[in-house]
Amino acid sequence: MSTSYKWVLASRNPGKVREFQAWAKPWGIDLIAAPDLALPEVDEPYATFLENALHKARVISKLTGLPTLADDSGLCVPALGGKPGVYSARFAGEPSDDARNNRALLEAMRGLEDRRAYYYAILVMCEHADDPQPCIAQGEWWGRIAEAPNGKGGFGYDPIFFDEAAGLTAAQLPSAAKRARSHRGKALNDLERLLVARYGISQVPVVSSLLVEAG
Ligand code: IMP
Numbered sequence: 001m002s003t004s005y006k007w008v009l010a011s012r013n014p015g016k017v018r019e020f021q022a023w024a025k026p027w028g029i030d031l032i033a034a035p036d037l038a039l040p041e042v043d044e045p046y047a048t049f050l051e052n053a054l055h056k057a058r059v060i061s062k063l064t065g066l067p068t069l070a071d072d073s074g075l076c077v078p079a080l081g082g083k084p085g086v087y088s089a090r091f092a093g094e095p096s097d098d099a100r101n102n103r104a105l106l107e108a109m110r111g112l113e114d115r116r117a118y119y120y121a122i123l124v125m126c127e128h129a130d131d132p133q134p135c136i137a138q139g140e141w142w143g144r145i146a147e148a149p150n151g152k153g154g155f156g157y158d159p160i161f162f163d164e165a166a167g168l169t170a171a172q173l174p175s176a177a178k179r180a181r182s183h184r185g186k187a188l189n190d191l192e193r194l195l196v197a198r199y200g201i202s203q204v205p206v207v208s209s210l211l212v213e214a215g
Contacts, residue, residue: 006030007125010060010070012041013089015155019179020069023188031069039063044072049086053124054134062129073121073183075157077105077145079114088156102149102160115144117161119170121183123191135194139186143170154178 009020009031017033024031034042042059044052049072057070074088084091084105092104109115118140125135141163149159151171158170163181170178179185 006032006066008037008039008060008064008066008068009033010042010056010068013155016071016073016184019175019184020071020188022179034060037064044086047086049074049120049122050124050136052086053122054126054136057124057126057134058129061126061131065128067125067127069123069125071121071123071184071187073119075105075117075119075161077109077115077117079112079116080108083108098156102157105145105157106148106160109145115146116142117145118142119157119161119183121187123187125191125195135191135198137187137190137194139183139188139190141181141183141186 005028007024007029009017011017011020011033012035021031021033039060040063042056044056046052046055053070053072055070056072057068060070061068072086074085076082076085084101088101089096090101092100121139123135123137125137127134143161143163146160146162146169149169149171151159151169151173153173153175154171158178161170162168163170163173166173166177166181170182173181
């Protein structure tokens with residue numbers, strides 16, 4: 001019989017919830033998404049991904065009393081001074097709308113020669129709200145902004161994010177290939193490395209002080 005453990009994922013984005021839950025399952029982690037616990041939406045008031053992720057992890061961990069994984073991520077375009085950055089979800093205003101964001105970014109990039117862009121993801125894992133040293137993991141995925149959308153997979157800016165090595169947009173990549181190349185995939189690898197190094201174990205699920213048995 002396999003043991004399962006309970007963490008909370010401080011995210012309401014269905015695309016991300018799918019990706020994180022797929023990661024958590026083989027580790028025996030029951031990653032409960034915040035909306036499934038009827039938790040309030042946590043704001044993202046800060047100018048950096050790090051501050052927003054730390055804030056979300058602390059707030060949700062305090063509300064639930066459970067270890068909490070929070071992320072913040074977005075697309076950064078050097079030629080636009082890092083925009084859309086922390087405003088990626090609402091680049092074209094509220095409410096968040098992927099197609100509108102894509103159109104707004106293509107418009108902002110019109111005539112720009114330097115179309116380099118990178119997705120960035122940060123993950124913060126707090127054991128509890130007062131955790132003095134949360135695990136902080138990060139990943140980047142470099143590509144360029146395409147001239148027009150292409151592909152139906154993924155979410156967000158994936159139809160206009162072109163991966164040069166693959167020769168495809170992120171929306172054209174199969175999900176396993178996206179996971180292997182993506183900012184979130186790299187951040188999850190970094191998180192695994194940190195968890196293993198910190199707790200001196202070969203698998204997260206054996207850290208009984210860290211993980212609460214799913215009830
Ligand atoms: P967050 O939920 O505040 O982290 O906002 C993340 C936003 O960044 C999403 O709504 C997307 O617009 C964008 N984003 C982050 N990761 C990805 C990805 O893997 N594919 C496409 N868009 C992404």
